[in-house]
Each structure stands twice: as C-alpha cells, then as structure tokens.
Amino acid sequence: MPQTPLRSAARYGTRPTMKDVAARAGVGLKTVSRVVNGEPGVTAETEQRVQEAIDALGFRRNDSARVLRKGRTASIGLVLEDLADPFYGPLSRSVEEVARAHGALLINGSSAEDPEREQELVLALCARRVDGLVVIPAGDDHRYLEPELKAGVATVFVDRPAGHIDADVVLSDNFGGARGGVAHLIAHGHRRIGFIGDMPRIHTAAERLRGYRAAMEDAGIPVADSWMSLGVTGPERVRRAAEDMLTGPDPVTAIFAGNNRVTVTVIRVLAEQARRVALVGFDDIELADLLQPGVTVVAQDAADIGRTAAERLFRQLDGTPVPPERIELPTRLITRGSGEIPPAD
Amino acid sequence: MPQTPLRSAARYGTRPTMKDVAARAGVGLKTVSRVVNGEPGVTAETEQRVQEAIDALGFRRNDSARVLRKGRTASIGLVLEDLADPFYGPLSRSVEEVARAHGALLINGSSAEDPEREQELVLALCARRVDGLVVIPAGDDHRYLEPELKAGVATVFVDRPAGHIDADVVLSDNFGGARGGVAHLIAHGHRRIGFIGDMPRIHTAAERLRGYRAAMEDAGIPVADSWMSLGVTGPERVRRAAEDMLTGPDPVTAIFAGNNRVTVTVIRVLAEQARRVALVGFDDIELADLLQPGVTVVAQDAADIGRTAAERLFRQLDGTPVPPERIELPTRLITRGSGEIPPAD
DNA sequence: TAGAGCCTGGACAACGTTGTCAGGCTCGGG
DNA sequence: CCCGAGCCTGACAACGTTGTCCAGGCTCTA
Numbered sequence: 001m002p003q004t005p006l007r008s009a010a011r012y013g014t015r016p017t018m019k020d021v022a023a024r025a026g027v028g029l030k031t032v033s034r035v036v037n038g039e040p041g042v043t044a045e046t047e048q049r050v051q052e053a054i055d056a057l058g059f060r061r062n063d064s065a066r067v068l069r070k071g072r073t074a075s076i077g078l079v080l081e082d083l084a085d086p087f088y089g090p091l092s093r094s095v096e097e098v099a100r101a102h103g104a105l106l107i108n109g110s111s112a113e114d115p116e117r118e119q120e121l122v123l124a125l126c127a128r129r130v131d132g133l134v135v136i137p138a139g140d141d142h143r144y145l146e147p148e149l150k151a152g153v154a155t156v157f158v159d160r161p162a163g164h165i166d167a168d169v170v171l172s173d174n175f176g177g178a179r180g181g182v183a184h185l186i187a188h189g190h191r192r193i194g195f196i197g198d199m200p201r202i203h204t205a206a207e208r209l210r211g212y213r214a215a216m217e218d219a220g221i222p223v224a225d226s227w228m229s230l231g232v233t234g235p236e237r238v239r240r241a242a243e244d245m246l247t248g249p250d251p252v253t254a255i256f257a258g259n260n261r262v263t264v265t266v267i268r269v270l271a272e273q274a275r276r277v278a279l280v281g282f283d284d285i286e287l288a289d290l291l292q293p294g295v296t297v298v299a300q301d302a303a304d305i306g307r308t309a310a311e312r313l314f315r316q317l318d319g320t321p322v323p324p325e326r327i328e329l330p331t332r333l334i335t336r337g338s339g340e341i342p343p344a345d
Numbered sequence: 346m347p348q349t350p351l352r353s354a355a356r357y358g359t360r361p362t363m364k365d366v367a368a369r370a371g372v373g374l375k376t377v378s379r380v381v382n383g384e385p386g387v388t389a390e391t392e393q394r395v396q397e398a399i400d401a402l403g404f405r406r407n408d409s410a411r412v413l414r415k416g417r418t419a420s421i422g423l424v425l426e427d428l429a430d431p432f433y434g435p436l437s438r439s440v441e442e443v444a445r446a447h448g449a450l451l452i453n454g455s456s457a458e459d460p461e462r463e464q465e466l467v468l469a470l471c472a473r474r475v476d477g478l479v480v481i482p483a484g485d486d487h488r489y490l491e492p493e494l495k496a497g498v499a500t501v502f503v504d505r506p507a508g509h510i511d512a513d514v515v516l517s518d519n520f521g522g523a524r525g526g527v528a529h530l531i532a533h534g535h536r537r538i539g540f541i542g543d544m545p546r547i548h549t550a551a552e553r554l555r556g557y558r559a560a561m562e563d564a565g566i567p568v569a570d571s572w573m574s575l576g577v578t579g580p581e582r583v584r585r586a587a588e589d590m591l592t593g594p595d596p597v598t599a600i601f602a603g604n605n606r607v608t609v610t611v612i613r614v615l616a617e618q619a620r621r622v623a624l625v626g627f628d629d630i631e632l633a634d635l636l637q638p639g640v641t642v643v644a645q646d647a648a649d650i651g652r653t654a655a656e657r658l659f660r661q662l663d664g665t666p667v668p669p670e671r672i673e674l675p676t677r678l679i680t681r682g683s684g685e686i687p688p689a690d
Numbered sequence: 691t692a693g694a695g696c697c698t699g700g701a702c703a704a705c706g707t708t709g710t711c712a713g714g715c716t717c718g719g720g
Numbered sequence: 721c722c723c724g725a726g727c728c729t730g731a732c733a734a735c736g737t738t739g740t741c742c743a744g745g746c747t748c749t750a
Contacts, residue, residue, distance in 0.1 A: 014496070014497075015496045017705095017706055017707085018706070018707070019706080022730095027729080027730085028729060028730035028731075029706095029707090029730075029731085030708080030709095030729075030730055030731080031728085031729060031730070033707070033708060034729090036707095037708085041727075041728060041729080042728075042729085043727095043728070043729095046728080046729085057492075058491065058492020058493075058495065058496070059492075060468065060471050060472055060492070060493070061472050061706090061707080062413070062472070062474060062705090062706055062707070063472040063473045063474070063707095064409045064410075064412040064413045064418070064473070064474055064705090064706080064707090065409075065413050065705075065706035065707040065708085065735085066706080066707055066708075067409040067707090067735095068407070068409045068410050068413055068705090068706080068707070068708095068734095068735045068736065068737090069706085069707050069708045069709085069734075069735050070707085070708070070735085071735085073409070075452075075473075082438065083428070083434050083435075083437050083438045083441065084434045084435040084437075084438040084648075085434070086431055086434065086631070088434070089428050089429045089430070089431065089433070089434040090428075090429040092428050092429075093427065093428045093429040093455060096428065096454065096455055105452065105454065105469055105470075105473070106452075106453075106454070107420075107450065107451075107452045108451075108453065109441065109450065109451070110438060110441055123405065124450055125450075126405050127405055127406050127407070127408040128408045128409070128420075128450070129407060129408070129409055146403065147402075147403020147404075147405070148403075148405070150403065151359065151360045151403070152359075264631075264632065267632075267635055268635065271635060285631070285632065286431070286609075286630070286631055286632065287609065287612075287630065287631065287632050287636065290612055290613065290616060290636055291632065291635055291636060292637050303429075362735095362736055362737085363736070363737070364736080367700095372699075372700085373699055373700040373701080374700075374701085374736095374737090375699070375700060375701080375738080375739090376698085376699055376700075378737070378738060379698095379699090381737095382738085386697070386698060386699080387698075387699085388697090388698070388699095391698080391699085406736090406737080407735090407736055407737070408737095409735090409736080409737090410705085410735075410736035410737040410738090411736080411737055411738075412705090412737090413704095413705045413706065413707085413735090413736080413737075413738095414704075414705050414736085414737050414738045414739085415705085415737085415738070416705080
C-alpha cells in the first residue's frame with residue numbers, strides 16, 4: 001500500500017513545534033512564540049496567519065521546554081495518605097481550587113501511610129520541579145527535604161507536623177477536639193469511657209489520646225488500661241477491641257473513636273449490642289445524621305484545612321518569604337444523639 | 346552584615362545541575378548522567394565520588410529537561426468531575442496504583458461538570474505532555490482532542506462515551522443496572538415507581554432513564570409523566586421532586602434514585618414520611634447497610650472501573666496500537682431492605 | 691613486547707521554548 | 721529629501737538533560 005508521505009508534524013507520535021508553525025506561516029520562530037503567549041508587537045494580519053497555522057497543525061506548546069527556560073512550572077504537589085479516604089477527597093479538591101485560582105495545576109499522590117513511599121513521591125514531584133508542596137506526612141523525618149526547601153520549593157505540612165525540619169504546618173486541634181468530645185460524654189454521666197485509636201506514632205492519634213487522658217483527668221477519673229486500645233487498625237481488630245471493652249470485667253458505657261474508620265466499625269458493633277452504649281467519633285462521616293441514633297462527632301473541616309494550607313503555600317510563592325508558622329484550626333462538636341445516651345450502668 | 350559568598354548551587358532559588366555535580370566530583374558531565382541513571386560503564390570508585398557530590402549539593406535531576414530530551418514524561422492525566430465525590434476518590438486511587446506500577450505519576454483535575462473547564466484541563470495536561478489521558482467527559486464534543494490522539498497521546502474515556510471521536514471507553518452497564526433495579530421493585534409488587542435523575546444530556550443519566558423505561562415496559566406498566574423527574578440537581582430540587590411524587594394525584598410507592606447524591610436526599614425525605622416507601626439507588630453509598638432500613642442499591646465498582654481504564658491506557662502505551670474498544674462493566678444489585686418494602690397502596 | 695580489544699570518561703549536539711538584541715520598515719517632521 | 725523615532729520581526733543563545741561518538745588507557749594474548 002502506498003504510504004502517503006506525511007509532514008513531520010503530522011507523523012504518528014511527533015508533534016508540531018513552533019518551528020513547524022513558523023515555517024507554515026512563513027514567519028520567524030519568535031513571532032510564533034509571541035502569538036502563543038499573547039505578547040504585544042505582532043500585526044493583526046501576522047497574528048491571524050500564525051493562528052491559522054497553529055490550528056491547522058494542531059500545535060500545542062510544550063510546557064516542558066517552557067519550564068526549562070522559565071524555571072517555574074505553575075504546578076504544585078499534594079502528597080496525602082489515601083485519596084479514597086473520604087477525608088482527603090474534599091481536602092484535595094479545595095487545594096486544587098486554590099491552585100486553579102493561582103493558575104497552577106495540582107499533582108497528587110497517595111503515600112498509603114508508608115514513609116518510604118512518601119519520600120519517593122515527594123522527590124518525584126521535586127524532580128518535576130513543582131513550585132510548591134503540600135504534604136500530609138507519613139514518616140516522621142523530613143530532613144530529606146532540606147535541599148528542596150533551600151532551593152526554594154514552598155512547603156506546607158498538613159494534619160501532622162514535619163519531622164526535624166522547620167516549615168509551615170496546618171493542623172486541627174486534635175487535642176482540644178478529643179478533650180471536648182470526651183468531656184461531652186463525661187457531662188452526660190459517663191465515667192467508664194473507652195478509647196480506640198491509631199498507633200500513637202501518628203501525631204494525630206497521639207494528640208487525640210492525650211485529649212482523652214486530659215478530659216478524664218480533668219474529671220478526676222482514673223483510666224483503666226483495658227479501656228484504651230491503641231494502634232489497632234483494620235476493621236477486624238477494631239471490632240475485637242470494641243467487643244473486649246464492652247464485655248470485659250470493667251465494661252465501658254461509652255466509646256470515643258479516634259478516627260472515621262474506627263467510628264464506622266464501632267457503629268456496627270454497637271448496633272449488635274442489646275445495651276445502649278454512647279459514642280463520640282473524631283472526624284465526621286457521611287449520613288451520620290440519618291443513623292439511629294445519629295452519630296455525635298468531633299468534626300474537622302477538610303476543605304478548610306486544604307484551603308488554608310494552599311493559601312499559605314501561595315503566600316510563600318507570591319511574596320517575600322515569611323517565617324514558618326504553625327496554624328491550628330478548631331474542631332466542632334456536632335451532637336446528633338449517640339453522644340448523649342446516658343450510661344446504662 | 347558580611348554576606349558569605351555562596352556557591353551558585355546553594356543560592357536561594359537556584360538548584361545544582363549535573364554540571365555542578367561534575368565540577369565538584371572532578372568528572373565529566375556525562376559521567377554524572379550515567380551515575381544518576383544507573384547506566385553501566387562507571388568505576389565503583391568514580392561512582393562513589395559522584396554520589397558524594399550529589400548528596401553534598403542536594404542535587405535532584407530536572408525532569409523537565411529530561412522530558413524535553415526523551416519525549417516521554419512518565420505521567421498520565423485524569424480528568425474527573427469532582428474529587429470530593431465519594432465515587433471518584435476510589436476511582437482516582439485505583440488509576441494511581443496502576444500508574445505507579447508502570448512507573449508513572451498521576452495528575453488529576455476536576456472539571457466540575459463544566460465542558461469548558463474540562464477542555465482547559467485536558468489541554469493543560471497535553472501541554473505538559475502527559476503520555477496518556479483518562480477522561481470522564483463533562484462535555485459531549487471531544488474533537489478538540491483529535492490532534493492529541495494523532496500525536497500519540499493514549500486516551501481512555503470513562504463513565505461516559507466520548508463525543509464525535511473514536512477512542513477507548515470504559516463504562517458501567519447503566520442501562521442494565523437501572524433496568525434490573527427497577528425490575529427488582531416491580532418484582533416486589535410495585536407499579537407506581539418514581540425516577541429521579543440528572544439531566545439526560547449526561548450519558549449515564551440518559552442510560553439509567555432508558556433502563557427505567559425498559560423495565561416498566563417489560564412489565565407492561567405505562568409511565569406517568571409525574572413519576573419522572575429529570576435534570577434535577579442540588580438537594581433542594583431533589584427534595585421537592587421527591588415530595589411531589591409522593592403526594593401527587595397518582596402517588597408513587599417506590600422511588601428509583603439515579604445517582605448517589607439523589608439517593609442521599611431521597612433517604613432524608615423518606616425518613617420524614619409516615620408511609621413506608623421503597624427505594625433503590627444507583628451507586629453505592631457508605632454506611633448504606635447501617636441505615637434503617639438498609640438501602641438497596643445498584644452498585645458500580647469505582648475501583649474496578651479505574652483499574653480497567655488505566656490498564657487499557659497502558660496497553661496502548663506499552664505495545665502496538667490496538668483499535669478503540671468499548672468496555673462495559675456489570676453492575677451489582679445489593680439488597681439491604683429499602684428495595685424490598687412492599688407497596689403501601 | 692607489540693597489537694588487538696575492551697572499558698571508562700568526556701566533548702558535543704539536540705530536544706522546544708523564551709529573553710536579548712539588532713536590523714529593517716514606515717511614518718512624520720525638519 | 722533626509723533623518724530619527726518607533727514599531728515589527730527574526731537570529732541567536734541558553735535552559736539541563738541524554739544520545740552519539742571518539743579518545744585514551746588498560747588488559748590480555750601471541
């Protein structure tokens with residue numbers, strides 16, 4: 001079959017360049033560049049000729065080359081734990097909106113709570129020369145970021161503070177929120193209150209545990225070891241932990257759940273119980289108001305956190321460097337029923 | 346204050362290049378490149394010297410330059426509707442996992458269901474020379490992608506077919522799923538069944554409506570106009586639509602909800618009703634099993650859809666070009682109670 | 691010991707774009 | 721009629737990396 005000879009520009013896998021456009025329009029390379037970037041100094045007639053050539057060839061500026069030349073990529077990176085988690089979806093979205101308002105693209109990656117993967121991702125983003133980074137830390141040592149910070153990569157840590165490095169941090173008041181949630185249970189008459197949370201090596205988990213302890217201490221209630229379950233993760237283990245607390249020698253009358261995944265599992269367990277047990281969860285969950293009873297939670301505003309972090313990032317990028325700051329956002333107790341159940345003693 | 350003169354490499358905002366590394370290690374530029382890329386042909390001793398220089402300077406390869414030279418970016422783009430929607434989080438995550446397995450980075454963007462924004466995003470991704478694109482279409486005309494396809498950008502459309510362009514598509518069996526869901530209601534004795542869905546210009550919405558009509562027709566039930574509410578979006582309008590169907594002259598005994606957002610609102614409305622009304626929703630929702638009654642849904646597997654699309658994408662990228670294909674994934678009816686409520690007539 | 695062949699390292703061009711700068715054109719005023 | 725000013729336009733280098741190609745030094749063998 002006779003193969004029609006194709007212009008280089010149209011060959012499969014090859015893209016037209018400004019040079020091709022220039023040749024077709026019969027102008028110089030730089031003139032094309034001017035048209036593409038809307039720079040002044042081009043006659044309307046010339047501009048139209050160039051535009052026609054662009055459309056005809058399907059030219060699209062190569063941003064890699066542009067970045068190489070200009071130094072800025074107009075993109076930022078977001079490294080979070082898991083995009084499938086309902087907490088991070090809205091967070092990512094709000095970061096994206098801020099980025100978009102600043103004309104930047106967002107690249108996000110999931111660390112899956114693995115410090116090594118976090119580092120791998122962050123460095124990959126740095127290799128692409130993102131202008132800035134929003135990181136939800138999985139690991140606790142971020143010294144590997146020092147050269148990047150020095151090179152001017154704006155960085156904001158979110159949800160948990162960075163390890164061994166001085167940078168902006170935006171987090172929720174995990175301590176205060178947990179303390180308030182547990183105090184709420186105490187105010188409704190509970191004394192034997194269980195706590196189920198993630199590994200204390202995770203900052204948020206540690207802070208929430210600290211809040212639990214503080215609230216108990218404020219009320220002068222000694223905490224039994226059997227009431228605390230730390231580092232459980234995965235539905236099965238949470239389930240067993242909850243059941244143990246409810247049926248042990250010194251059974252709890254209320255449970256404080258350390259994060260949304262724990263809350264969901266505890267709801268399932270409680271639904272199977274004959275006895276009515278109070279529950280307050282950290283993090284809001286969808287449809288919490290439609291359950292019987294409604295689930296009382298300590299809510300963080302993921303979108304607000306993301307927006308705050310992103311705005312802080314662009315402030316670093318736009319203006320003069322500002323000293324690192326730690327921003328703590330308040331949480332909100334939302335009462336819906338489950339936290340107001342009196343002790344069944 | 347006397348300013349210590351800094352090496353160019355360490356100055357704020359400037360990054361060391363291979364040239365800097367080469368100078369410091371006392372080797373040639375290309376030798377550094379070889380070490381960085383793990384190419385053979387470098388003595389262990391030389392390699393170590395280079396590695397030390399890399400660490401000392403905090404060198405990070407500039408991928409923009411690399412891309413410019415090599416032509417491939419090892420990144421793919423995903424354009425979806427809204428990352429904050431619980432359907433897209435897992436989808437994005439599964440695409441990311443496949444990308445990661447192929448050594449590629451994922452860039453995603455939200456179109457917010459706006460065709461113009463979709464195009465803007467897609468073209469921005471193309472300007473960055475992503476190797477491939479996964480697009481959940483917002484618009485219905487994708488001819489603007491023709492030059493990109495011709496240039497070899499692998500493309501897979503998801504959830505809805507592309508407009509006026511020949512490309513891979515991965516979608517759920519919206520028609521069959523809706524038909525099955527409605528047939529399920531009919532099998533439980535319902536005849537007056539309402540349908541609330543999105544604008545029919547959205548392919549999924551149109552298909553689900555078609556499924557509803559087909560199921561009704563299969564059963565020989567004529568459909569009253571007042572039973573169908575199309576193009577409603579936003580909780581308030583869905584609420585009103587549901588209430589109208591329930592209190593109109595020919596009130597429905599069951600509702601089929603066209604997507605997860607509609608389902609959630611309908612659940613709220615039904616919770617307020619004295620009469621028990623059956624409900625089947627398209628798309629699964631979290632905690633659906635814990636509600637009273639549990640919510641019967643036609644579920645699509647977002648992660649499976651994402652994985653399928655991404656694998657298809659990389660097949661295009663890895664091997665020889667394969668002709669465009671349309672892949673339809675089955676849905677699954679999950680009975681939990683709400684769909685098995687008999688008509689209250 | 692000399693020649694062949696291998697292994698290591700470096701010089702150079704090219705990728706596609708943008709900033710700099712200079713040249714040519716037109717137009718108005720002297 | 722000539723000159724300067726101002727406006728368009730294009731030639732050229734540079735961004736940081738990788739592929740190609742060649743030079744020099746080494747080892748091994750005859």
